[in-house]
Every structure is written in C-alpha cells, then in structure tokens.
Amino acid sequence: GDSVTQMEGxxxxxxxxxxxxxxxxxxxxxxxxxxxxxxxxxxxxxxxxATKADDKGSNKGFEATYRKETTSxxxxxxxxxxxxxxxxxxxxxxxxxxxxKLSFGAGTTVTVRA
Amino acid sequence: xxGVTQTPRYLIxxxxxxxxxxxxxxxxxxxxSWYQQTPGQGLQFLFExxxxxxxxxxxxxxxFSGRQFSNSRSEMNVSTLELGDSALYxxxxxxxxxxGAFFGQGTRLTVV
Numbered sequence: 001g002d003s004v005t006q007m008e009g010x011x012x013x014x015x016x017x018x019x020x021x022x023x024x025x026x027x028x029x030x031x032x033x034x035x036x037x038x039x040x041x042x043x044x045x046x047x048x049x050a051t052k053a054d055d056k057g058s059n060k061g062f063e064a065t066y067r068k069e070t071t072s073x074x075x076x077x078x079x080x081x082x083x084x085x086x087x088x089x090x091x092x093x094x095x096x097x098x099x100x101k102l103s104f105g106a107g108t109t110v111t112v113r114a
Numbered sequence: 115x116x117g118v119t120q121t122p123r124y125l126i127x128x129x130x131x132x133x134x135x136x137x138x139x140x141x142x143x144x145x146x147s148w149y150q151q152t153p154g155q156g157l158q159f160l161f162e163x164x165x166x167x168x169x170x171x172x173x174x175x176x177x178f179s180g181r182q183f184s185n186s187r188s189e190m191n192v193s194t195l196e197l198g199d200s201a202l203y204x205x206x207x208x209x210x211x212x213x214g215a216f217f218g219q220g221t222r223l224t225v226v
Contacts, residue, residue, distance in 0.1 A: 032212045043118075043204055043217035051212045089157065093211050100145045100211045101170050104157040 002027040006090045006105030013080055013112050021075040021088055021108045023064075029095030033057075033066055033073040034102070036089040044089065047075075080112045116141065118218035120205050126224045132193040135221045139186050139207030146188040147215060148180060151202040160203075163188055195225045 007022040025031065032051045036044040048057030053068035062077045073090060090105040119138040127133050139146050147170075148160040159172040163182035180190040186207075192199055202222050206215035 046214045
C-alpha cells in the first residue's frame with residue numbers, strides 16, 4: 001500500500017539556520033503530496049502541497065518540490081525562526097478516484113533555539 | 115470562514131465505557147475523515163465519510179464506528195473503551211482529494 005518515510009528527529013537548529021526534512025514515498029500512480037505542521041496542543045495545519053511531478057509547493061518561507069524520479073518531497077526553509085519549532089508531517093493521498101485518505105510519515109520534531 | 119470544530123476538547127473515561135466525539139466540518143466540505151494520533155503509532159486513518167456514506171475505513175476494530183449527518187457534521191463512537199484507546203482523535207474535512215485536508219484541534223481522550 002501507499003506509505004511515507006520521513007527523516008527521524010528530533011532536529012535542533014539555531015535561529016536563521018537552514019532546515020531540510022527528507023521525505024520519500026511509495027505509491028502506485030501519482031499521489032498528491034502534502035506537508036503538515038503541528039504545534040503543541042493543536043491539530044495539524046496544512047503547510048503546503050503539490051499535486052503533480054515537478055510542482056513546487058511553498059508557504060511561509062517553506063518549499064518542497066514533487067520529484068517523481070526520486071519519489072521524494074523534501075521540505076526546506078532557508079532561515080528558520082523560533083516560531084518554526086513544531087512537528088512536521090509528510091503525507092500523501094491515494095491515487096484512486098475519490099480517495100481522500102491521508103497516509104502520514106512518522107513526523108519530525110524540530111526545535112529552533114534563539 | 116470557520117474552521118473544523120471538534121467537541122469536546124478533552125475527555126476522561128473509564129475502561130468499558132463508550133464515548134462519542136463530534137466534528138463540524140468547514141462549510142461546503144462534504145468529506146469528513148477521522149484519525150487517531152498516539153506517540154507509538156503516529157497518525158492512523160480511522161474512516162472517511164462523504165454525503166452520509168462511509169467510503170473508506172482503516173484497520174481498526176468494530177468498536178470504532180462513525181456516522182455523518184445530512185449537514186456534513188460527523189460523529190465517531192468508541193464502545194467498550196480500552197486503555198489503549200487513549201489518544202488524540204483528529205477530524206479533518208476536505209473539499210477535493212488534491213486540495214488537502216483541514217484539521218480540527220482534536221479531542222484528547224484519556225481512558226483510565
């Protein structure tokens with residue numbers, strides 16, 4: 001079945017450092033890919049998405065490019081802030097029509113120090 | 115535009131009891147999905163409803179059930195609670211399968 005593997009954490013960075021979280025997926029066909037962020041005590045927020053190969057999703061300084069050849073969707077941010085401290089989840093939806101089910105990676109905890 | 119609303123936010127139940135959680139989706143979203151989040155298993159899909167019909171179901175025992183009403187609001191029920199059911203239960207609504215799901219803040223269920 002569909003699955004997502006993402007970089008294990010935790011990741012600790014200093015403010016203004018570069019952040020990369022690796023994400024690879026296994027799926028038949030062409031899934032849609034997502035990054036979600038979860039702040040302590042809250043639900044998940046959709047951070048960005050990409051629906052086809054070579055699409056680049058971006059939001060709040062974060063970017064990720066849908067790479068079909070490497071089945072990857074790595075998340076990057078050039079200069080992190082303390083407020084970026086959170087858990088980040090890579091996810092995909094299935095490739096069947098009307099398949100809204102999300103398959104998530106295990107999550108990567110990111111801590112940014114001032 | 116109001117987001118996804120889940121009630122209650124916190125619940126404490128005793129083993130063997132049952133519980134009902136509620137979710138109001140974003141207006142216009144007809145798909146509602148439920149997920150269980152635990153430290154050990156991560157985020158696991160429970161089920162998805164669309165126009166009052168269950169379209170997809172995860173690998174959970176029959177004690178977990180749900181329903182959707184004509185206004186798209188959804189409830190999930192867990193009967194005969196076990197300690198292992200302690201988790202954050204997240205509801206999400208979607209407009210399309212490629213648009214992404216929008217999550218509520220979750221219901222934190224503790225079974226004692």
